Amino acid sequence: SQQGEEDPQALSIQEGENATMNCSYKTSINNLQWYRQNSGRGLVHLILIRSNEREKHSGRLRVTLDTSKKSSSLLITASRAADTASYFCATGNTNAGKSTFGDGTTLTVKP
Amino acid sequence: GAVVSQHPSWVICKSGTSVKIECRSLDFQATTMFWYRQFPKQSLMLMATSNEGSKATYEQGVEKDKFLINHASLTLSTLTVTSAHPEDSSFYICSARVEAQYFGAGTRLSVL
Numbered sequence: 001s002q003q004g005e006e007d008p009q010a011l012s013i014q015e016g017e018n019a020t021m022n023c024s025y026k027t028s029i030n031n032l033q034w035y036r037q038n039s040g041r042g043l044v045h046l047i048l049i050r051s052n053e054r055e056k057h058s059g060r061l062r063v064t065l066d067t068s069k070k071s072s073s074l075l076i077t078a079s080r081a082a083d084t085a086s087y088f089c090a091t092g093n094t095n096a097g098k099s100t101f102g103d104g105t106t107l108t109v110k111p
Numbered sequence: 112g113a114v115v116s117q118h119p120s121w122v123i124c125k126s127g128t129s130v131k132i133e134c135r136s137l138d139f140q141a142t143t144m145f146w147y148r149q150f151p152k153q154s155l156m157l158m159a160t161s162n163e164g165s166k167a168t169y170e171q172g173v174e175k176d177k178f179l180i181n182h183a184s185l186t187l188s189t190l191t192v193t194s195a196h197p198e199d200s201s202f203y204i205c206s207a208r209v210e211a212q213y214f215g216a217g218t219r220l221s222v223l
Binding site: 042088 | 147160
């Protein structure tokens with residue numbers, strides 16, 4: 001299976017609510033990245049968290065990393081309709097240059 | 112942050128023709144670039160790792176003669192889909208690594 005696996009697969013919330021997505025991985029990493037992809041578009045890099053970091057903020061985004069559980073979460077606070085997109089996590093492996101993507105979480109924010 | 116430019120963003124071609132997609136790192140040098148493929152509503156699947164000055168490393172199941180990769184300089188990698196067929200229609204995305212991976216905007220290929 002994929003190195004990064006997100007859950008839930010799909011999430012639908014009302015505007016103003018918070019959205020939390022989780023990512024689990026299997027092998028050791030040196031960093032983990034979160035991306036957003038609008039339908040039919042390329043990936044937008046949101047945030048990178050290194051393996052020695054536990055939490056990182058960027059605007060309305062908050063990312064946590066628990067290397068002991070091999071998991072990360074992405075929290076979007078005060079969601080907006082424009083946040084509707086697919087969100088992917090990708091892991092940067094210590095032993096390889098490539099990143100591996102999970103299946104993504106499709107977020108729908110209803111106005 | 113690092114910028115990766117991909118061109119073209121969209122291409123429509125006839126079956127049997129070849130299509131070249133370019134991936135450039137604009138503000139950094141990338142000895143390694145990655146090519147991904149994405150089908151609708153699916154995740155990104157790594158096709159190959161492009162290495163500057165040497166042969167690309169292809170993932171299992173990816174035809175190297177079908178998807179030709181050339182990484183001739185530290186800022187440019189190209190993916191050529193040879194003798195394209197409708198089943199090659201997909202979204203192709205490149206990336207280059209500077210600690211994290213930074214992605215191009217993708218190329219949507221439609222083969223008629």
